[in-house]
Amino acid sequence: MKIIEQVIAINRVKCTKCGDIIESVHGHDFRSCSCGAISVDGGHNYLRRVGDINGYIEMSGYGYEERIVTPGMEEHYKKEAILNNFKIIED
Ligand SMILES: [Zn+2]
Secondary structure (H helix, E strand, O other): OEEEEEEEEEOEEEEOOOOOEEEOOOOOOOEEOOOOOEEEEOOOOOOEEEEOOOOEEEOOEEEEEEEEOOOOOHHHHHHHOOOOOEEEEEO
16 A cells, blocks of 8 residues: 655744744754844754744755555555545555
8 A cells, every 4th residue: 555645854943033944854943043032952853933923934845755665554544534644655
């Protein structure tokens, strides 16, 4: 079985106070802007924002990745496909 999954390609914000653009590039890459108003974390795994949640412009972007489901996990993916960010492209 093959699926196409939506993934975080860029985890990045711009602080509206100091103008800094900060980016988290891996799971535990916690970055703060120079004025300290906003921080980003999570890399390509999740989008975590800490600080002034109204004080930044979101600049993140998504991409798509094709991957083969581990044998034995097909039924799990068939059930989850409705809820999650992927599509089954080959049964
Ligand atoms: Zn700032």
